[in-house]
Amino acid sequence: MDILFYVFAGGIGIAAALATIAIWAPRPAGLRVLAVVITTLFIPVVYVQLIGMLSKPKPMSFEWYERSVKKAVLLGVSLHEEESIYLWLRPDGSFEPRYYVVPWNMKLAEKLEDAVDQAAGGNSTIILENPFYRRSLQEWGDLNIEIVPPPIPPLKHPPIPPRIFNPREERI
Structure with a gap:
């Protein structure tokens, strides 16, 4: 989402440059007006398309x-089934x-279904190794999947027995 503004600004800049060239070119006035109208319509279309892309999955290839994430x-x-597999991943070193x-x-x-079942049963995490490595369609089945069990919590020290005041004892 951070880069969306810059992509939109770049698209607007290119559209404005092309409109400026079209307006100042020695053409009939009708063609110049058409260039301004097309540029004006282009701006909201680019914005709507960029916003629409945010919710669409990106092909992993x-x-x-x-790509360098391990x-x-x-x-x-x-x-x-028979169409595609949608993955929601958090690359190493990223929070998003x-x-x-x-x-x-x-x-x-x-492989993914078995890993999800196994991880859900043990409250584990599924790690994909080299997920963005370029693969052919046949190599996708060889994706390295690692199931990492949750960390073991530290051992607790035994509780200290409570001190009870005994009024008959000489020691305070």
């Missing part, structure tokens, strides 16, 4: 900014989760 925590998975889609692969779907 299109990820280039986070691990990602799997926060959720949704399987759409990201929404991805991968092509349907039966082997990967079974």
